[in-house]
Amino acid sequence: MTDVTSQTPLPTADACCAEFAAVSRRGLFSGAVALAGATTFVGSAAITTSASAATSAPAVLVVVSLRGAADGLSLVVPHADPAYYRARPGIAVPAERLLARDASFGLHPALAPLLPLWDAGTLAAVHATGLPAPNRSHFAAMEAVEDADPGSAARSGWLNRLIGTTSGTSPLQGFNLAGGVTPTSLYGPAPTMSAGKVDDVRLPGEEDGDGGRRRRSLRTLWDHDRSVLARGMRSTYAAVDQFGPAEAAADHSASYPDTDLGRALAEVARAIRGDVGIEVVTVDHGDWDMHSGMGSAERGWMVNNASALAGAIAAFFGDLGDQAGKVTLVTISEFGRRVVENASGGLDHGYGNVMFVAGAGVKGGRYYGSWPGLGTGDDADLQVTTDYRSVLAEIVSQRFGASTAKVFPRFSPESVGVMTSL
Template identity: 60%
Template structure:
């Protein structure tokens, strides 16, 4: 098995309005130059050409690096892929339609945690109860897109683009790291299978599966002990006067080692062995290294539960909820002092139907719940306007809070970036889940 190659997408160039060719974007001293290319194991796109970058064994002295600026705040977006059932995670126990519509899979009111007059948490979320009780975790119900979209792929792309009607294929997190108020060196990082739509765009962002295995593609010490590949890239483009040459030289000059992150204690065994647990272990270790990452995305399992969801005793929902809660709790515990600047938000492409189907599962719906945890959160409460449920075959949880209002409130409270830039054409409503908002 070879070491992992990490993709980094996003062009550090703009298109020439006459030729359409990518052009260098300012001087190498500009703070925004090749954001994210400073990390290891990256494939940067210059126009249609991929340039693979990464750690440079044996060649570090030949390539300039940039100074690392620790991020002042960090946003972690945890995507519950497959459309999680928010009505199971945060149960509206006071709404009679909930129990009428789910005769076999409803979560009993007596089993709920953090219960108030209207809502309660699924009992499998018990590992998060200390964060809830200490005011570090909150939930916003009946959130989602303004118009239902029940296609997993189309909905996730629309959700992560967060600019309905725009012809520009740029994700909201890419726009966020492009804002000069978000002042850090590396900025965008996706841990998992690759870059999500939210990080696609003109600003560079990096991805890896595991911090430990992050290396230059083809540059593993076992196969390239002298760093020949990195030197070859530098030599190949050193004298080029083309925009491509300038871009490659700028990319190589922006590289920094992941050493500060890899030097942090690897405490993966304190996380669940699930893919989410190991991903969050890498995220925590990276953030503890203070290498400038300010935006992180992570995917959490498969929540597409059309059949046999199970009960609170056992089943797919209980297992997934337990893993989610245990992983998030372990993540914040492992961060140590860095936790004081990390805010995590969960998001899913849509919710599930109110009424269970004949297979004791749930079909695609609309409204959902979002969890917000960590720094700046006014926790221990449920937020949002409850629309009520209907016990009919095609009933959905209606959306009363646009998901962008939740994200925009976090962006405004924690980053100082322009929400008008990050969410173009959108006017946010007050949610109240963040301090000062």
């Protein structure tokens, strides 16, 4: 089994927890494309209703979700904390093998493709991030992270609220290019689009070489109709028309790792280079649910995932061309893993984690966050000292000039310092 945007097949051992496996079977990482709410399907893509076409976006945010709860203590190793090595005799990464090592932290050696970004000051890591309270259910934690408005009855995700603060109303502003189900973060009243590939964005029944007959027929049918459905249809074909430059953009997927995430980020870069007004893009990367068989610092599940993640992100930033100056990427996972390795050579569900922020506006080449120290009890967790929303709020305010109160209601973000001012 290989997830939609995962880099490697799941291990042959039955390591995945039952809940995460059930989520996968329900289609969260499958190739089916679907949107909750009122949508119009466009070939293999799905588009919500809207009123106007897109214009060039001044900033683009790419959110890469590390599904299954990545172990932040392996990705960014706290080598100066002696509890780390006591807790992980079989899976710890030796300090001498770490990259970009400072007095406290270092990057997993499999993240080597990201070193040029780190050295250029466009990649940073924020440690001990996460939800305000522990939540060890994959499904519930994903919902909480992507809704980002605890206690609210409103059905909208933080990225949909971000789109709602900008001036446009095109479905192209919010794009899920992972295939599969559009995440909670994009759900809400603002129009969004979902597709597995750039070339999937077309009208139902439209074929290459039809001379535009399908589009002319739809315009004849809907252009003078004043109903809500007609407005949605006009929005649909306006968005498809607007998407042409993305389809015309060169496909550079051969320069990416031959992985699902590599292929997905190649599509994202192509769409961004088309400059069709995309503002936010979501991509999934799993499976990180490493309850057993995690592997060593030299080989195994963690090495494979980290290597694939780093290779795809590095290729992505090398592929953006003249659009690179407006693109920021952030990684997020629903929760972290326990400090102490288990008897199966893996890690059970934990709490705190790490977030990577790369690209435009990032004050990179360093580690951020307040380190709480690690315990070595059986239930020891990395405690959260930075609410993940504070990291996202800094991106939202500094890159988009958006109101953090509208995107993250009832939340007062703390300063992280990872982003430059507008």
